[in-house]
Amino acid sequence: MAELTIHGLHKRFGPVEVLRGIDLKVSSGEFAVLVGPSGCGKSTLLRTIAGLEDIDRGTIEIDGREVNDVRPRDRDIAMVFQNYALYPYMNVSDNIAFGLRARRTPEAETQRRVRSAAELLGIGGLLERYPRHLSGGQRQRVAIGRAIVRNPKLFLFDEPLSNLDAQLRDEMRSEIKRLHQDLAATMIYVTHDQIEAMTLADRIVLMNSGQIEQVGAPLDLYDRPATRFVAGFLGSPKINLLQGRLVANGRSLAFEASDGTSLALPAALAAAAHAHVDRSVTLGVRPQHIGEASGIAGRNEVTLRTAIELVQPTGSRTYVTARLADAAVVAETDAHAALKPGATIDLAFDMGHAILIDPESGKVFAHGLAE
Amino acid sequence: MTSETVDRVLDTPVHRHRMPDRNFRLWLVFPAVLLLLLIGLFPLIYSLVISFQNLTMLDQDTSFHGLMNYAQLFRDRRLWEAILHTLLITAVALPLELVLGLVMAQLFLDHMPGRQLFIALIVLPTIISPIVAGATWRLMFDQRYGPVNQIISWLTGQQQVLLWTVNPKLVYPAILICEIWQWTPFMFLILLAALSHVDRSQLEAAELDGARFPRIFFKIVLPAIWPVMAIAILIRGVDLVRIFDVIWALTGGGPGTMTETISIYTYIQGFQQFESSYTAAIAFLIVALMSIVVTWAIRRMGLAR
Amino acid sequence: MNARRRLALPLRYAAAIAFTLFFIFPVYWLFIISFKTPAEIFSYPPVWYPKSIQFANYWVLFKDGDAFTVWNSLVLASISTLIAMVLGTMCAYSLVRFRTGGENLAVWIISQRLMPPIAIIFPIFLLYVWLGWVDTYHGLIILYTAFSLPYVIWMMRGYIEEVPIELEESALVDGCTRWEVLWKVVFPMVRAGLFATAVFTFVFAWNDFIFALVLTRTEVITYTVQVTHYFGGQSNFWAKIAAMSVLGTVPIFLAVATMQRFLVRGISMGAVKG
Numbered sequence: 001m002a003e004l005t006i007h008g009l010h011k012r013f014g015p016v017e018v019l020r021g022i023d024l025k026v027s028s029g030e031f032a033v034l035v036g037p038s039g040c041g042k043s044t045l046l047r048t049i050a051g052l053e054d055i056d057r058g059t060i061e062i063d064g065r066e067v068n069d070v071r072p073r074d075r076d077i078a079m080v081f082q083n084y085a086l087y088p089y090m091n092v093s094d095n096i097a098f099g100l101r102a103r104r105t106p107e108a109e110t111q112r113r114v115r116s117a118a119e120l121l122g123i124g125g126l127l128e129r130y131p132r133h134l135s136g137g138q139r140q141r142v143a144i145g146r147a148i149v150r151n152p153k154l155f156l157f158d159e160p161l162s163n164l165d166a167q168l169r170d171e172m173r174s175e176i177k178r179l180h181q182d183l184a185a186t187m188i189y190v191t192h193d194q195i196e197a198m199t200l201a202d203r204i205v206l207m208n209s210g211q212i213e214q215v216g217a218p219l220d221l222y223d224r225p226a227t228r229f230v231a232g233f234l235g236s237p238k239i240n241l242l243q244g245r246l247v248a249n250g251r252s253l254a255f256e257a258s259d260g261t262s263l264a265l266p267a268a269l270a271a272a273a274h275a276h277v278d279r280s281v282t283l284g285v286r287p288q289h290i291g292e293a294s295g296i297a298g299r300n301e302v303t304l305r306t307a308i309e310l311v312q313p314t315g316s317r318t319y320v321t322a323r324l325a326d327a328a329v330v331a332e333t334d335a336h337a338a339l340k341p342g343a344t345i346d347l348a349f350d351m352g353h354a355i356l357i358d359p360e361s362g363k364v365f366a367h368g369l370a371e
Numbered sequence: 372m373t374s375e376t377v378d379r380v381l382d383t384p385v386h387r388h389r390m391p392d393r394n395f396r397l398w399l400v401f402p403a404v405l406l407l408l409l410i411g412l413f414p415l416i417y418s419l420v421i422s423f424q425n426l427t428m429l430d431q432d433t434s435f436h437g438l439m440n441y442a443q444l445f446r447d448r449r450l451w452e453a454i455l456h457t458l459l460i461t462a463v464a465l466p467l468e469l470v471l472g473l474v475m476a477q478l479f480l481d482h483m484p485g486r487q488l489f490i491a492l493i494v495l496p497t498i499i500s501p502i503v504a505g506a507t508w509r510l511m512f513d514q515r516y517g518p519v520n521q522i523i524s525w526l527t528g529q530q531q532v533l534l535w536t537v538n539p540k541l542v543y544p545a546i547l548i549c550e551i552w553q554w555t556p557f558m559f560l561i562l563l564a565a566l567s568h569v570d571r572s573q574l575e576a577a578e579l580d581g582a583r584f585p586r587i588f589f590k591i592v593l594p595a596i597w598p599v600m601a602i603a604i605l606i607r608g609v610d611l612v613r614i615f616d617v618i619w620a621l622t623g624g625g626p627g628t629m630t631e632t633i634s635i636y637t638y639i640q641g642f643q644q645f646e647s648s649y650t651a652a653i654a655f656l657i658v659a660l661m662s663i664v665v666t667w668a669i670r671r672m673g674l675a676r
Numbered sequence: 677m678n679a680r681r682r683l684a685l686p687l688r689y690a691a692a693i694a695f696t697l698f699f700i701f702p703v704y705w706l707f708i709i710s711f712k713t714p715a716e717i718f719s720y721p722p723v724w725y726p727k728s729i730q731f732a733n734y735w736v737l738f739k740d741g742d743a744f745t746v747w748n749s750l751v752l753a754s755i756s757t758l759i760a761m762v763l764g765t766m767c768a769y770s771l772v773r774f775r776t777g778g779e780n781l782a783v784w785i786i787s788q789r790l791m792p793p794i795a796i797i798f799p800i801f802l803l804y805v806w807l808g809w810v811d812t813y814h815g816l817i818i819l820y821t822a823f824s825l826p827y828v829i830w831m832m833r834g835y836i837e838e839v840p841i842e843l844e845e846s847a848l849v850d851g852c853t854r855w856e857v858l859w860k861v862v863f864p865m866v867r868a869g870l871f872a873t874a875v876f877t878f879v880f881a882w883n884d885f886i887f888a889l890v891l892t893r894t895e896v897i898t899y900t901v902q903v904t905h906y907f908g909g910q911s912n913f914w915a916k917i918a919a920m921s922v923l924g925t926v927p928i929f930l931a932v933a934t935m936q937r938f939l940v941r942g943i944s945m946g947a948v949k950g
Contacts, residue, residue, distance in 0.1 A: 052575050073581040085572035089594035098590075099580030150580070388773050388841065395854045396774035400781075403767035403829065406822040410796050411788050417799040478691055489692050493699045494939065498932050500883035502900045503921040507706045509907075510914060518705060521722050556699060557943060564940040564948040602947040606790075613792035616885045620904065634794040634886075641798045642890065650798050657795040665790045666783055675782035 001028040001186045002063040002076075002153035004049065009058035011048060018044050020210040022058070026188060026203075031180050034190045035197040036207035037233070042190045045207070046156055049188065051075050062153060073102075078147035079156040083163060084139045086131040086146075092118070093127040096145045117149040120182070121175075137168045144176075148183065157189040161196065173199060194234050198222070206230055223353070223369055228362040231284050231355060237319060240290070240329045242283045243359070246276050255283045255356075257325035265368075266300040266351050272366035273356055282357040284364075287319060289353040290331035292339075293346035300352035300368070311339050322347060415658055422652035427645055440652035449628055450653065453636035459543070460632065461611040464550050468607060469600075471551070472558025476566050479559075490563075497556040505620025508549040512536055512621075536622050542630050549617050554610075558603055565599040566592070598672075605668055609661075633657065706925075710734070710918035717914050733919040742916070745902040746923050751813060752888075752898065753881040756820035761874050763821070764828030765836075765866075769858055771829065772836045773844075782833075789826035789945075797890050804891060811893040819891065820881045827880065827945065828873055834946040835869030836862060872938030875931050882928060899924035 009022040019041045026032045034042040047053040049060060051072035060067050067075050078099075086095050093114055100110040118124045121141040131139055140160060147155060157176075161169045177200055180187055191197055197204050198218045206213045206221060206229075214226040218234075225231035231239050244257040246265075253270040255263045263283070265273065273281075293303045309328065310321035313335060320331045320339055331347050339345065356366040425436045444450060475493070479486060496504060511517050512535035524531045535545040569592055577587045615634040618624060624631040624639065631639070637657070641650035669675055709717055711730050716723045737743045767785075770776040800819065801810070809815030839862055847861045848854075863870070888898040903920045906913040932939065940948055 050575075050579060052578075072575075072579045073583075077579065079576065079579050081572045081576060083570075083572055085570065085576040087573060087577075087591055087594075090590075098577065098582070102577075102580055102582040102586055146576070146580070387775055388844070392774070392854055396770040396776045399766045399770035399858075400776050403763045403825050404781075406763065406818070407785060407788055407825055409818070410791070410800070410822045411784065413803070414796045414799040417803065418795075421799070421802070475695055478688055478695070481688075483685065483688060483692065489696050491936065492696050495703050495929070496699055497943070498879065498928055499703070499921075499925050500885065500900050500928075502883075502885040502903060503706075503925060506903055506907075506917050506921055507702045510709060510917065511702050511705060515720055516718055516722060516914075518701075518722055552699065552702065560940050561944040561948060564944070568948065599944070599947050603944065606945065609790045609792075613794065615794065616900075619885075620907070634792065637794045637798070638886075638890075641801070647802065654795040654798045657792055661791055661795070662787060665787045669783050669786055670779075675779050675786055 001184065003028045004154060004186065004188070005059075005061040005064075006049075007059045007061075009045070009048065009060065010056045011044060011053065012056055018210055019048070019055075022210075022212060024205060024212065024215070026186060028186055029184050031187045031189065031200060031202045032205055033197040033201035033203075034188065034205045034207060035192065035194060035233075036213075038192060039209075040207040041210040042192075042207050043158055046079075046158055046188060046190045049154075050077060050079050050156055075154075076152050077154040077156060078150055078152040079158065080140075080143045080147050080160045082159040084131075084143040084160075086139055086142055088131050091128055091130050092123065092134070092142050092145075095131070095142055096149050099146065099150045113149050114145075117145045120148070120179075121145050136164050137172060140164065140172060141175075144179070148179070153186065155185050155187040157187065159190055159192065161191070161193075169196075176200060194236070198234065204234075206233060224367050225355065225364055227364060228282065228284075228357045231357070231364065235286055235288075237287050237330050239284045239286045240327070241357070242285075242325065242327050242329070244281065244283060244325070246273060246279060246281050246356075248277055253277060255281065257327075259325040261304060261325050263302045263304070263349060263351060265354070269351065269354060269356065269366055269368040276356070276358070276365065280359050282359050284355040284357060285349055285351070286353065287330040287332045289350040290329065290347050291350075292320075292331070292333045292337055293348040298348065298350065300350055302349045302351055303346055304349065305344055305346050308339055308341050308343050308345050311341055320345065415655065418651040418655035418658065420651075421648050422655050424648050426647035426651075427649075436648075440649050441656075443649060444652055444656065449631070450636060452628065453631045453633050456630060457612055457614070457632040457634075460546065460550070460614060461608060464547055464554075464611055465604065465608055467547075467551055468555045468558045469604065471555045472562050475555070475559045476562035479563060480566050490560075494556045494560060496553045497560070499553075501553065501616035502620055504549060504553045505617040508545065508552070508617075509536065509621055512545055537626055539626060539629055542622050542626065546618055546621055546630060549621060550611070550614065553617070554607060558607065561599060561603045562596065565596040569595045601672055602674070605672070609665065612661075706918050707922055709914060710922045712915070714915065733915040734923070737916065737919055737923065742902055742920065743923060745897045745899045745920075746927075748896050749882055749898040749900070749924065750927075752816050752820060752896070753878050755813075756817045756824060756881050757874055757878045759817070759821045760824035760828050760877055761870065764825050765832045765863070765870070766858070767825070768829045768832035769836055769862060772833055773841075785826050785829050787826075788823075789830065793823075793886050797887060801890050810891055811895045813896055816887065816891055816896060819887055820884070823887075824877045824881060828877055831873040831876075831942070831946055832866065832869060835866040835873075839865045868938070872935050872942050875935040875938075876942040878931060879928055882924070 004024070004026040006022055006024040009019055010017065011019040022045060034045060036042050044053060048055050051067070051070065055068065062075060062077070087098065090098070096114045096117060097110050100113060114127070115124065118127055121144060123138060123141045123145065126134065126138060126142075131142070134142065143160070161172050164172060173196060189200060201218050203215060204218050204221050205215050208229050214221055214230045221230055222234050225234070228241070232241070242255070242257055244255050246253050247256045247262075249262070249264055252267060253265045253273055255265060257263075297303065304324065306322040306324055306329075308320055308322055312319045312321075316335060318333050318335050318337065318339065320333055322329050322331065322345060329347070333339065352368045354368055355364050357364050422440050423435055423437065424433045425439070426433065479490060511519050514520060514532045514534050519535070520531050520533050523533065533541060535541045573591055573595075574587060577591055613634050614632055615638070618630055618632060618635055622630045624635045637650060637653050640646050640653065708726055710733050712723065712726045713730055713732070716726050771782055804810045804815055807815075843861055843865070844857050847857045852860065883900065884898070885900040888901045889904075892898065892901060899920055903917055903924070906916045906920070935942065
């Protein structure tokens with residue numbers, strides 16, 4: 001399995017700079033997910049790794065070998081496309097075998113590998129069929145089969161699940177994860193769906209406007225986002241962001257919202273935030289860390305009373321939107337709590353999981369969790 | 372309504388009205404169909420009737436003469452030579468136009484500066500009238516003042532006075548050059564459009580898989596453009612079989628009867644020899660044969676669905 | 677990979693220029709002959725470009741009245757195109773929206789486009805002689821119209837299919853008659869297709885030779901037949917051939933240039949949506 005190293009990658013399309021200085025290292029056997037909003041450059045980055053796009057500046061190394069000028073077919077990589085890119089005039093077996101035949105692999109060997117790949121993916125019975133007679137999920141498996149049959153150093157996935165319906169997507173996601181475990185291969189996966197990113201990745205590479213915002217394990221990015229963008233991108237529903245100021249509060253600090261509402265910061269959080277006292281800050285608290293107050297105050301909890309605006313049940317949880325200092329705050333409550341719009345509610349904020357963001361730079365300068 | 376009939380109604384393709392209006396729809400097609408009968412049915416019937424008679428310029432004999440004219444068809448050596456000439460031209464021109472068109476389409480597929488201008492200029496021969504094309508090449512091939520001979524003279528270093536429109540060895544090349552010159556852009560245009568519609572990600576996947584250009588071209592590109600190519604071949608094939616204008620302009624069917632095609636021969640029989648009945652027999656045969664072939668092709672390719 | 681691409685371009689360019697020269701040179705030659713003086717035309721070695729542009733050859737055509745044939749072509753082509761467009765679109769609409777005549781009618785109509793003119797022209801000629809329609813405007817117009825119909829029907833079928841049927845259904849609910857739906861809703865939606873098809877139909881009729889050859893004598897000669905009058909056994913009236921050809925060709929260039937967006941679709945009979 002291969003290691004991928006990218007240094008200082010720049011690429012422009014005409015006047016637009018699509019990749020602005022990418023540095024990335026993916027270890028052997030790692031599952032790296034490139035995720036970000038539309039237009040952030042993730043697909044372009046993937047295609048430069050594949051060799052389907054030129055680069056203007058920088059280097060790409062696969063297993064220590066620089067491949068900038070190496071043709072796609074000589075890079076020993078395989079790619080699964082969003083629209084599967086199956087050859088409609090060949091049956092499944094020929095589709096999968098295509099790459100092997102192109103490299104003049106002996107026929108017996110080819111057949112063997114095609115069969116084992118098909119078995120692995122559960123499509124062994126479809127080898128004679130043609131793509132137009134397959135369902136979306138089956139086509140996806142054929143595309144994956146075509147990739148794995150060549151035993152490449154690197155697997156690239158370009159939003160492979162985007163064309164599938166929600167239920168199928170869940171299924172295929174598990175399959176891909178299982179595949180990674182079975183093959184122990186280096187995989188680079190592009191998606192715009194943060195749930196896919198969170199569940200599949202060993203490490204997430206979150207991109208925005210042609211640059212990498214943060215790289216790290218999923219829970220790292222989730223709990224300790226580096227910037228406002230990262231905090232807002234991961235997590236559904238989105239993290240709550242409140243504007244306000246940091247004020248002194250006895251020996252500690254408190255966050256004061258625009259309407260004077262005050263939330264005391266726990267010691268760990270305050271310790272990192274001392275330099276920002278009396279300055280504007282943005283406070284971030286995830287809905288999962290705001291709930292209905294239970295009467296017993298937790299260690300880092302701050303309770304506030306507000307009025308309910310919206311109630312949205314999802315079956316397993318109910319999301320309550322309330323107003324706090326001109327901002328809408330979403331809290332997560334027990335599914336069976338009888339809550340109605342207009343009623344008042346006591347919300348408990350777990351400040352131990354809160355983060356503080358510098359409004360100007362967008363950087364997160366303090367979070368309450370131990371490093 | 373059973374659930375089956377409900378399904379069938381709901382299966383009606385989305386672009387058809389579900390409540391047909393009988394009179395309206397028939398009146399809509401009536402004028403067009405009437406006119407089409409003029410060229411579609413009438414010639415067939417009329418040819419058939421006359422072909423059993425013995426009408427010529429001099430002899431207005433409308434009595435029934437049985438299959439006399441058809442028997443003569445089989446004995447008519449000039450007719451069979453004309454058929455041979457037609458097939459020869461078709462068999463040479465069609466593949467050449469196809470291959471040349473493909474090469475050019477591949478050449479112009481990717482972007483290059485001035486591409487639009489090149490394509491606009493290349494397409495001009497297809498737009499002019501075939502008779503004008505023939506006239507143009509007649510001027511080009513003139514033995515003394517034509518540029519073709521001049522260029523050949525430059526290349527060979529000695530003055531050439533090739534009689535392109537008279538020399539038996541040169542008439543067919545002349546006709547073929549003119550025809551291919553005029554219609555390769557047609558093929559080129561169609562193939563260019565077809566090539567540009569090929570799914571890029573399939574090509575990229577193949578490239579990643581390690582395939583080189585020939586394999587990609589023959590196994591992926593060709594099958595993908597085949598439906599369009601088939602239609603183009605059908606249209607051009609049929610046009611080549613009825614070639615007339617170009618030959619009329621260049622050689623008039625000569626020298627002698629060397630470059631007579633089916634159309635030219637039929638014209639001569641009908642409008643110069645005035646062998647009306649015999650010409651009708653030929654006409655009927657042509658229409659009958661073409662109808663069968665063309666209808667089969669249309670149904671086979673699903674063009675009418 | 678960059679290096680490989682950079683190498684290919686000059687080669688492609690050279691090939692592109694070579695092809696373009698091959699296809700454009702004869703047209704160029706035709707055009708400049710029409711502008712040359714007799715001395716320049718019949719000079720050896722050939723004059724590759726004339727010293728100055730002479731319109732004398734064109735003037736002769738107008739003076740002799742030969743240019744009138746272009747007018748004939750115009751009349752015949754435009755009227756037949758107009759009628760064919762109207763009747764053909766109506767028919768196409770019925771075929772698409774009501775499946776009138778099923779596949780059989782559609783097959784028959786399309787097959788007419790592929791019939792050889794010579795086989796059809798002969799019986800027609802005899803009929804026209806009997807009717808006294810030889811060398812008349814209406815005779816040829818009817819024939820051109822009939823021959824253009826298959827193409828118009830085939831093309832407009834494709835354009836009509838692209839109009840969402842919901843628009844028509846909504847108009848019907850709003851109170852339109854079927855006739856109104858056709859003219860007020862569908863026609864405007866396929867305007868672009870109408871123009872494109874009309875231009876190509878016009879070009880087919882304009883460029884026709886064999887029908888005009890058979891069915892005209894002196895009154896209704898088209899420019900295509902007129903050109904062949906300048907072919908001689910001994911000598912050809914080169915200047916006239918060229919000038920008349922150019923006169924008949926320039927209008928077509930202009931017409932197609934305006935419709936060049938639809939070029940591929942029109943030429944391929946809708947096989948490719950260009």
